[in-house]
Amino acid sequence: MESEPKRGGLASIARLGPYLRPVRGRVIGSAVAVLCSMICGLTIPLVIQRILDGPVATGDTGGLVWLVAAVAALGATEAALFFTRRRLIAGPSTRVEANLRADLYAHLHRLPIAFHDQWQSGQLLSRAVSDLSTIRRFIAFAGIFLVVNTLTMVIGLGVLFFLDPVLGAITLACALPLIVICTRFESKYSVLSRRAQDQEGDLATTVEESALGIRVLKAFGRGPELARRFAAQARELRGTELAKVRVLALLWGAIIMLPELGIAAQLLVGSLGIANGTMTVGTLVAGITVAVFLRWPVDSIGWLLAETNQTATAAERYWEVRDAEVTITDPDSPKHLPADGAGLLRFEDVRFAYPSGAEVLAGVDLEVRPGETVALVGPTGSGKTTLTALVARLADVTGGRVTVDGVDVRDLPLAELRTAVATAFEEAVLFSASVAENVRLGAPEASDDDVRTALRIAQAEKFVDGLPWGLDTRIGEQGLSLSGGQRQRLALARAVVGRPKVLVLDDPLSALDVQTEAEVEHALRSVLSGVTALVVAHRPSTVQLADRVALLEGGRITAVGTHTELLAANPAYRALLSTLDNERTSV
């Protein structure tokens, strides 16, 4: 996942414009507040010059009280404006971050499964969390100070030249090399910065995978091995962070040394000027005060450029995800399912190839009649799961078409298609929410009665009623507090709650033990009655539930018939079934 930063980093920041537009008033207000506060700070040395060359030099203390009051007032205003900046910017920067995050999340949901197959979840996580907080920090702080500190440097140098051109020239002579050094270091730092951000994403993936697979890792005693891998990744990240520190340390050395040399030179030139009578004490003190005041704007430039760079990288990483193409979308001129359609599912010369591989499906023709259950069997890797994904458009065919009641699924609005077609997967994935919420994922508007009916059909009502809070019981991350059979039955309830016309199931029995299989088989029989269903079968018991069986081999359907017919007439089917039987008995 690692890549060098592209030249378009700043363009990536510029693309955040539409998010900033609604809050631009406050952002500009905050920049103006901090600039005014800097100007107040820069005015103080001019008043000090007046005090030293006026009342102090002449002994006439008449106007002293006003000049001192002016210093106090300027100081108070400087502080108040700084406070105003913080108050103005806090809301907008967090709002922009929240909006960017919400849009990223929505986009992740629109992206096809193919995208998620290719991207590590940790990479997505680090973009959604740490990259966005880098962008927020930039909006709230670095972005504003980069502009304001540059302006302050220009104004401060103007004041110095106004006080004494030699003092101005000395400060400028120190500031220019600093800016050159900062810019040179900036490109070095940006490479390291991108590397660290990518490595952080890889580390997040490892942590996430270990947390999700903790049972497997513990069961196989693989914890120490994973810990070693994690430690190696963490060491790599530490190495990159240390390299970043080394670059920054050199930068800071220059940042601190050059202004100090400048002040020493000012003192030398100023003292000689005072001795020769060409400069007043007030001018020298004011000049040094301005130079000291300019240290923060000058010092900060390197750091602010590094932050800008980090933000450019973060924005680039953010847009990488946002720019990923949503290939499965609503059609431009949608058609609708006929109101009297009974749920006829057809695959017509369907072809499919994964972007990375050869054609998995090479002309599948299959019809599942209304109300019928067809079991799809085939050798492992023959493309059964792939075929099921094409019905609800989790992926799109690369040739041919899939139709429901005569309408190509690509011509239907996605919402209509996914209401008409329900899909359940081999692994019953549940979310850390209540039982009712998990079932309602299949139909958000379903009433409590609908949920109960679905649970009844999926033979899950009894065990749900036995849970401490019934439908409202929270079932923990991935539903791990439930048994495998209970999880499968909840997943089946979720599939039927929206009363779909077509059910597509990847064998819900395949991962279950014999005892649990019987429970779920019973549920499945009830779920399948009266609905058009295509069921991938890995178990003979699933085949028994079907009206007809289709054999998928070499990317095509090579035989369709009842289980008995195929058993009698098709040697390939007989051979396949005996392997399923063997797997079954070895479970």
Ligand SMILES: Nc1ncnc2c1ncn2[C@@H]1O[C@H](COP(=O)(O)OP(=O)(O)OP(=O)(O)O)[C@@H](O)[C@H]1O
């Ligand atoms: N995301 C993917 N990218 C590339 N190739 C894939 C992807 N998913 C599956 N494949 C390949 O496509 C082929 C069909 O896979 P599929 O999972 O559809 O087979 P299957 O018949 O369901 O297998 P099984 O019975 O073992 O579950 C396999 O060769 C597999 O390696």
